Amino acid sequence: MDLYWHRRDLRGTDNRGLARAASLSTEPIVPVFVFDPTILEHASPIRVACLLEALEGLRAWYRERGSDLLVVRGEASDVIPQLAAEYDAETVVWATDYSGLAHERDRAVTAALEDDGVTCESVHDSIHHEPGSITPNEGEHYSVFSYFWKKWRDREKREPVDAPASEALAAISGEPLPSLSALGFEEPSSTPPSVTQAAARERVTEFCSGPIYRYADDRDKPAVDGTSQLSVHLKWGTIGIREVYEATVRAATRAATDDDRESVSAFQRQLAWREFYAHVLEFNPETVTENFSGYEHDIPWRQDPDELEAWKAGETGYPIVDAGMRQLQAEGWMHNRVRMLVASFLTKDLLIDWREGYDWFRAKLADHETANDVGGWQWAGSTGTDAQPYFRVFNPMKQGREYDPDADYIREYIPELEGVPADAIHDWHELESARRTSLAPSYPEPIVDHGERRERAIAAFEQARGE
Structure with missing residues (x-):
């Protein structure tokens, strides 16, 4: 019996790797998942909690079909060949994962299997178009999104693939999943979202039945449920990208107005952003730790532990920034507009290295994906x-007033500001200290002056550019 190795494709339907494995073999397929300690070194409590729930859901899916999911622990390059030998497998199939760590793991597994005479096949699945398939006239990949998007939107997309028939799956029985603590992780500090195939489908249906037609207007309003919140499902593969895209195409055909159709297109553009960053990372794996864009001189990042801790804790005295950081702590998720604001505040107002922010997000986000987060932070x-120009520094007060005018989002995550008028919240940095104390005595004063820090950041980047 041949093996199918699940990694970040924790579903049965619209899984090109699983479908390929079933089509290749004349024997039933044995589904496998490996808790690899090398991979777990880069994990976090909330992501492992999400992973365990997704695996439970996938296991239930297999059991409904008379099969099961084998879950094993150990270095993948050791345990996959052992399982292949145990089941006398001629082929092992998996879905390609685009990151430096994943490629390193897969090379080791491939070498071990080939030494044993076992065939390996890696199947493109997690994004529509393989890295290297959308390219400029010169070079391996686009570095400007707008050019990538023009080709991406016009490129034909594959249709979802059906799940294998039950008889294509091996009648096996697996061991129970390990607990979070058994894997060496504490309980997460935030409440993990529901990460199952059923939850993913429910969210797609709900989003494409109404909110997608308001997406262009609502996506920047953190107090409104205007985004898809599918990122965690795409991260863990509890739904296939083709199924998501097909749902948006159906939504576009149902659109009543041109504005509705434009709104659907705006969401599809976000799917393309995710793919753009995957392509960039594939060709530039060093950008996980290195700047993509070179400067003539090093950027003079500051080391200020107190300011960094205030940012992490949501205690900067800038309400929209603090609300975002507290949402992250509470939910393991943050609204995308606010992600941009808190990132700008860290890298420009505080002039702290983007890698500090990336590491914090990697530890706290349930939907952390290396390509997306590296791309967003850079x-x-x-x-x-496609980096914002160094001289564009988000004004947190202006952004809060524009996108959360009634301060509903801010008050939801900063209870100290409950009852404080919206205008006072948005003008917090300008109020007299005594006024701030009278309105919200337990909420901090601004730790920096935005105007002064903006000028300092611009000067620092000009220096790095050699201007």
Whole structure:
């Protein structure tokens, strides 16, 4: 019996790797998942909690079909060949994962299997178009999103693939999943979202039945349920990207107005952003730790532990920034507009290295994906592809007033400001200290002056550019 190795594709339907494995073999397929300690070194409590729930859901899916999911622990390059030998497998199939760590793991597994005479096949699944398939006339990949998007939106997309028939799956029985503590992790400090195939489908249906038509207007309003919140499902593969895209195409055909269709297109553009960053990372794996865009001189990042801790704790005295950081702590998720604001505040107002922010997000986000987070942080820090110009520094007060005018989002996550008028919240940095104390005695005063820090950041980047 041949093996199918699940990694970040924790579903049965619209899984090109699983479908390919079933089509290749004349024997039933044995589904496998490996808790690899090398991979777990880079994990976090909330992500492992999400992983365990997704695995429970996947196991239930297999059991409904008379099969099961084998869950084993150990270095993948050791345990996958052992399982292949145990089941006399001629082939092992998996879905390609685009990150430096994943490629390193897969090379080791491939070498071990080939030494044993076992065939390996890696199947493109997690994004529509493989890295290297959307390219400029010169070079391996686009570094400007707008050019990538023009080709991506016009490129034909694959249709979802059906799940294998029950008889294509081996009638096996697996051991129970390990607990979070058994894997060496504490309980997460935030409440993990529901990460199952059923939850993913329910969210797609709900989003594409109404909110997608308001997405262009609502996506920047953190107090409104205007985003898809599918990021955690795409991260863990509890739904296939083709199924998501097909749902948006159906939504576009149902659209009543041109504005509705434009709104659907705006969401599809976000799917393309996710793919763009995957392509960039594939060709530039060093950008996990290095700036994508070179400067003539090193950027003079500051080391200020107190300011960094205030940012992490949501205690900067800038309400929209603090609300975002507290949402992250409470939910393991943050609204995308606010992600940009908190990233700009760290890298520009505090002039702290984007890698500090990336590491914090990696520890706290349930939907952390290396490509997306590296791309987003380097964009905010003006060091990446399509990076905002170094002289564009988000004004947190203006952004709060524009996107959360009634301060509903801010008050939800900062109870100290309950009852404080919205205008006072948005003008917090300008109020007299005595006024701030009278309104919200337990909420901090601003730790920096935005105007002064903006000028300092611009000067620092000009220096790095050699201007």
